[in-house]
């Protein structure tokens with residue numbers, strides 16, 4: 001059965017009046033129409049004549065056929081358009097380029113190669129902007145949402161503000177556990193943990209290189225989860241900013257790189273029975289073009305995407321025009337093949353960093369170079385993204401038989417001169433946990449080595465403080 005999308009909208013979203021001006025703006029493009037409508041500034045007052053983009057010499061497509069550096073210039077009517085107030089759901093050029101990308105990567109096309117037409121696309125000021133608005137358009141106070149546990153903490157504050165209950169679903173080496181999801185839903189009305197709560201509307205997951213756990217779900221795992229979502233009438237919020245940073249089985253040829261299918265792509269399977277609309281997908285340029293550009297995008301059922309766009313119409317109006325133009329012009333110049341080659345190169349760079357950091361981890365917190373050292377941490381090697389989620393071997397503390405990384409990190413490790421993210425922040429209940437999130441995106445080998453040595457000293461010192469002269473062997 002298709003999902004009843006209008007019933008998912010929050011009261012505030014249903015009550016939101018149409019923006020009087022933004023509702024009429026599309027009519028301005030009608031041929032022959034003279035518009036006195038919008039309070040748009042006169043562009044002759046804008047000082048910019050052109051914007052020129054120059055690519056780093058090592059980047060995909062940075063040189064033309066003669067080997068000369070390529071310049072991409074945004075000027076004329078294109079520049080005028082993006083310097084002006086623009087379309088609420090995103091600039092027309094970037095919309096066009098993204099539609100091509102989405103159709104290709106997520107296979108959302110008809111037989112004639114055109115987009116399948118059952119999804120809408122909206123561009124935002126980063127995916128965080130779109131996630132934040134999605135929470136507002138979906139949830140009423142006391143509604144429930146399921147979140148993978150541990151969860152990206154950027155999703156939680158807005159839930160709290162809206163007094164939405166988040167229920168954590170446990171994860172394994174592939175992230176969100178389909179078994180745990182099914183068990184939770186099956187026992188919803190009988191389990192003490194959930195029986196007083198409303199039945200959830202949605203499940204939130206980061207399927208690739210999850211923040212913080214670094215886990216990546218296989219296509220098969222996603223199939224299982226989508227099947228459960230369909231069975232129980234849940235919307236899947238697929239937050240996938242690390243999708244293109246997949247470095248498992250890297251292919252020599254960027255265009256042949258295999259990645260797990262997205263939930264959004266998987267919706268095509270059994271669409272005859274279930275219809276479309278169970279997946280709202282979020283992507284971002286932050287990790288592959290620039291984080292400061294603040295360009296992200298969402299795709300999914302028009303009812304929900306348009307509700308987010310209506311909220312944008314009364315908040316920030318649209319994402320920055322010049323930032324969208326930078327992305328749109330670059331994507332047009334690269335074409336989808338060039339974009340995929342670029343992201344492949346970025347993924348390769350992260351893989352090298354992952355390998356370097358992983359080796360240092362094995363040497364310093366793991367079994368050591370000769371394999372004889374007593375390990376003081378366990379971790380799963382990430383196949384995408386930029387995080388190692390490390391379980392430290394810590395002395396037990398009150399209510400935490402496996403120890404609590406919070407004090408060890410925020411006091412001891414800091415004293416020794418290293419900073420990482422204590423794991424408690426990534427759980428809905430802010431529990432005590434021995435986990436810590438480390439990022440290998442920026443760190444150079446020398447600093448990684450020193451940072452992990454300091455982390456080791458902090459753990460050793462915590463055991464000493466707890467009265468142990470020697471660290472007991474950990475269960476691995």
Ligand SMILES: Cc1ncc(COP(=O)(O)O)c(C=O)c1O
Pocket residue numbers: 125126127128129152154206211239241283284285286291295296
């Ligand atoms: C899982 C996840 N979602 C969303 C975001 C926000 O990304 P953006 O820069 O596109 O707003 C991040 C940023 O780190 C993230 O890790």
